[in-house]
Amino acid sequence: MTRLTTRSATAKTLSFSNIDAKANQVLNEMAWFFGESDVMQKLRREVVACSQKRAPVVLSGENGVGKAILARLIHTLSNTGGRFITFDTASVAPSQLEVELAHAMQNTARDGQAGTLHLIGIEYLPKVLQQRLMQHYRTSCAEASPIAPPARLLCSARQPLNELVEQGLFPEKLYQDSASMCLEVPTLSAHSEDIAMIAEHIVKQYAGDRQVRLSKEALAVLKAHTWSSNLRELAGVIRSAVLTSPRHILGAEDFEPLLQKSSGNADTSSMSLPEAAETCLGRYFDGLRGMAPAPELFSRVMSEVEKPLIENVLRYVRGNQLRAAEVLGINRNTLRKKIRDLGIDAKKVGKS
Known part of the structure; x- marks a missing residue:
């Protein structure tokens, strides 16, 4: 998905006393993301609170809910300086994980400020490296670890940590130590009342100089859809509609074929590998209809x-x-x- 910018002209302005004016301005430019639902306003307060601490933060949630957007926001609100570096564990060969991770950490420093490391897929790290990394950050004992940490560690996971513990993908003791630093990012369906505000913001990002808006019928179609890939899928559908339709008012007819196509594509895109395999094999056996495999x-x-x-x-x-x-x-x-x-x-x- 093309990176969405933050500025929104229609969202309600709020002010937090525990952050400075510049940070409040950045936060209000992100009002489109948080909307007005209770669940997202709660998340907004949690993000502000976490940004004022140096402890590691774990962001959990399904694919496409906006964990990367929140990680960058926490870095900005923290005002710690340095670089914001993203490290995706799934993109690195297991034998190279520790070396590449150390290299990424070193790259966060700039102008004497340590920066932030956003670690995507902490569940894919070996448990030994998980423990070494998290315990090191919690105790801030740089000399005791072969890895030199940045000022902030932000981790992303597809599932809540308690579920990862049950599946043996995250150490239980480490979970108990980290539970207070976990932010669960809701699915788009959990705050569907915010879709209109989010959709209007995305339309503006892709419309450029054109004056494009959504009809009531288009908004109704978007609200009724099940967004398997959440914000990422919503942004992709709106982008396609804005770029392909010559109309200034987008109607339901501009979205219905895109949503049908998106539903097919998203069927397995937000699943883990075992879930996707189970789904495909299930379809194969369902299609047999009593015939021998x-x-x-x-x-x-x-x-x-x-x-x-x-x-x-x-x-x-x-x-x-x-x-x-x-x-x-x-x-x-x-x-x-x-x-x-x-x-x-x-x-x-x-x-x-």
């Missing part, structure tokens, strides 16, 4: 998955086979053999 089903499923898996990894690493082998966790020669046997054009896929 394909013979040697295990081998067939594995072979069906192998080629698109390797192609997607190659695309993700832009054709770098050494990096692809690290991501897949296999030997480079093994990967080369699979590429040859499966008839994959590695150069073409890497450039796509």
Whole structure:
């Protein structure tokens, strides 16, 4: 999604006494994001409170709810200076995680100020590294850790920490220590009354010099839709409507075909890998309607998955086979053999 800017001319202005005038101005420019619902106003107060502390913060919520927007806002309100660096754990080979993480931390410093590290996917970090990282930040003992921390650590997770603990993806003791610093970001459906304000802001971002607005019928359609990918999906749909329709007043007819397409695309986009696999396999067995499944089903499923898996990894690493082998966790020669046997054009896929 194209980055949304913050300025909003229609939102209600509020002032917080525990932050300065400049921070209050930034916060009010983000009023479109928080809307007027009780659940989002509560989140707004929590964000302000967290921004005034140096303790690590964990932002949890589904894909597309705006965790990255909030992380950057907390950094800005903290007034700690330095760089805001994003580190996505899912984009780094497991063997390189600690080295790359240390490098990202060092890059947050600028002009004598330590900056902020936004760590996406803390659940994908090995537990040992999770503990070392979080405990180090909580105690501020830089000398006791091989990793030099920035002034702020902001973490994002797809699920609440208590659920990650139950799944064995986050240490229970660490959760107990971190529970007071967790902010759960609501889904868009949990504050659907804010959709009109959010939608109007997004329209302005993409309309440019055009005077574009939404009809009552268009707003009704947007409010009634189930946003599987939350704010990200809403922004994508509105962007497409604004850029493709010549009208100055967008109606329901401008959104209905886009929403049908978006629903199909979002069906698995907000799911974890196991959830997506379960959904696709469920559809396969539902489609059998009493008929026998394909013979040697295990081998067939594995072979069906192998080629698109390797192609997607190659695309993700832009054709770098050494990096692809690290991501897949296999030997480079093994990967080369699979590429040859499966008839994959590695150069073409890497450039796509």
